Amino acid sequence: MLKQLYLSTKAILRGHYTVLKHLFRKPVTEEYPEIHPFLNPKFRGVHVLENCKGCGYCKRVCPSNAITIIKDDSLPSRYSIDYSKCIFCGNCMYYCPSKSMKMTEAFEVATSNKLDLSYDVENRRM
Amino acid sequence: MNYLLCTLMEIPWLPKILAVIITSGIAFCIIISLLVLTVIALVLIERKLLGFFTQRKGPNRVGLWGVLQTTADAIKLLCKENIELKHADKILFTLAPIMAFASVIVLWCLIPYNSEFHLINSSVGILLYFFFASFPMIFHFLAGYSSNNKYSILGAYRGLALTASYSVSIIFSVLSIILITGTMDLDKIVLYQSHKWIIFSNVLGFIVFFITSLAKLNRCPFDLSEAESEIICGYHTEYSGMRFAMFFLGEYAELFVMSMLIVVLFFGGYLSPFGGYISNTFMGNCPISSYLIYFEQTIWLFIKTLIVIFSIIWIRATLPRLTQFSTLNLFWKYIIPVSMINLIIIFLVRF
Ligand code: SF4
Numbered sequence: 001m002l003k004q005l006y007l008s009t010k011a012i013l014r015g016h017y018t019v020l021k022h023l024f025r026k027p028v029t030e031e032y033p034e035i036h037p038f039l040n041p042k043f044r045g046v047h048v049l050e051n052c053k054g055c056g057y058c059k060r061v062c063p064s065n066a067i068t069i070i071k072d073d074s075l076p077s078r079y080s081i082d083y084s085k086c087i088f089c090g091n092c093m094y095y096c097p098s099k100s101m102k103m104t105e106a107f108e109v110a111t112s113n114k115l116d117l118s119y120d121v122e123n124r125r126m
Numbered sequence: 127m128n129y130l131l132c133t134l135m136e137i138p139w140l141p142k143i144l145a146v147i148i149t150s151g152i153a154f155c156i157i158i159s160l161l162v163l164t165v166i167a168l169v170l171i172e173r174k175l176l177g178f179f180t181q182r183k184g185p186n187r188v189g190l191w192g193v194l195q196t197t198a199d200a201i202k203l204l205c206k207e208n209i210e211l212k213h214a215d216k217i218l219f220t221l222a223p224i225m226a227f228a229s230v231i232v233l234w235c236l237i238p239y240n241s242e243f244h245l246i247n248s249s250v251g252i253l254l255y256f257f258f259a260s261f262p263m264i265f266h267f268l269a270g271y272s273s274n275n276k277y278s279i280l281g282a283y284r285g286l287a288l289t290a291s292y293s294v295s296i297i298f299s300v301l302s303i304i305l306i307t308g309t310m311d312l313d314k315i316v317l318y319q320s321h322k323w324i325i326f327s328n329v330l331g332f333i334v335f336f337i338t339s340l341a342k343l344n345r346c347p348f349d350l351s352e353a354e355s356e357i358i359c360g361y362h363t364e365y366s367g368m369r370f371a372m373f374f375l376g377e378y379a380e381l382f383v384m385s386m387l388i389v390v391l392f393f394g395g396y397l398s399p400f401g402g403y404i405s406n407t408f409m410g411n412c413p414i415s416s417y418l419i420y421f422e423q424t425i426w427l428f429i430k431t432l433i434v435i436f437s438i439i440w441i442r443a444t445l446p447r448l449t450q451f452s453t454l455n456l457f458w459k460y461i462i463p464v465s466m467i468n469l470i471i472i473f474l475v476r477f
């Protein structure tokens with residue numbers, strides 16, 4: 001019993017020491033709106049579309065059915081991503097055969113109007 | 127206070143009863159304003175410290191470095207709606223927070239703040255303290271019982287089981303102090319420590335008292351009756367607005383007053399730790415210094431109290447919550463026997 005008491009007291013004191021060390025360290029908090037947070041290079045944010053062939057792979061692999069493509073002579077006349085459905089999984093970017101889909105670092109898409117939550121591209125072949 | 131009372135008594139046209147009422151009214155106002163200010167500061171200190179302990183910043187938006195955060199919270203709570211429950215016991219539901227807060231105010235009046243300002247100066251101060259300190263627990267139970275909610279009643283029962291386990295050891299460790307000092311008067315207990323603090327002659331008693339007071343205050347690691355992650359908020363789940371604020375303020379006021387009691391019982395209360403007073407050394411024997419000493423004594427009391435509170439917050443930041451079973455196990459199998467042995471040792475040494 002004495003050994004158990006000794007071990008538990010030692011463990012508790014070690015825990016206290018560890019916590020006390022944190023008191024003298026710099027906080028890891030990032031004050032978000034003023035200071036832009038550090039983002040991983042592979043961060044998946046809002047999409048950009050360039051040179052889309054209109055093959056429709058992205059629409060097929062999208063797990064949440066967020067992509068709508070209306071085709072017009074094999075080129076997409078209307079391509080839209082509904083951000084109220086998109087979960088930013090990155091499947092569309094990964095499977096795109098012509099690498100025309102990219103995801104940027106922008107992530108602030110919050111809005112008070114639901115209709116603003118869609119990325120519309122009107123046949124932007126460049 | 128006595129000085130003010132004597133001055134008022136000497137005024138010929140003032141009835142004696144009015145003089146007493148005016149004096150106690152002024153003292154009461156001082157206590158209440160002190161209570162509200164310290165509690166608001168204490169909540170801020172706790173949140174900031176918990177932030178630093180976990181490498182965060184704590185509240186930092188309202189005011190400079192977030193100093194006005196708790197004031198803003200208090201104003202928000204005062205403006206919020208009091209939700210009336212349909213199936214609650216209305217009278218008990220309303221009465222419980224008021225009485226729980228009122229009994230904490232009485233505790234504040236029992237503490238000697240300096241050698242003059244001691245509102246309820248009774249020869250059985252400790253006994254009165256623990257009499258009134260048992261009230262909040264009863265009203266917490268009644269609050270849980272009257273809100274007619276399964277989480278509230280669970281929290282209330284847990285609190286009651288905890289009370290049954292800590293009351294014995296807290297009284298034993300207080301008895302050991304009464305045995306050492308030979309008095310129940312808090313003023314005399316403080317004066318007894320002018321040469322040597324009681325903690326040096328009663329270390330075991332201090333450890334028992336400290337752990338037990340954590341349980342009494344419902345603090346981590348014994349915050350069973352309001353375990354947020356298990357039973358929402360325990361006994362005050364159904365409370366909102368002003369009534370919740372009363373429980374909240376009462377809890378922190380009790381934390382502060384219990385830490386003051388620990389200081390009074392073990393760390394020499396308002397006495398200066400260096401023997402002499404700073405104001406006496408610097409001001410010499412001029413008439414102001416005799417008044418400055420009173421302020422200095424209160425400041426010493428508060429500094430020591432803040433150190434105790436720091437360690438309580440430190441424990442909260444470190445230890446996880448014990449389960450119901452292991453809490454009872456700890457108290458009945460370890461703390462109570464230790465406090466009994468401590469009492470017997472002190473008895474044998476004294477007589
Ligand atoms: S990121 Fe994922 S969810 Fe969003 S559009 Fe692309 S495939 Fe669909």
Ligand code: SF4
Pocket residue numbers: 049051052053054055056057058059095096097098099100101
């Ligand atoms: S973005 Fe890529 S996968 Fe999607 S339709 Fe255009 S080319 Fe095909």
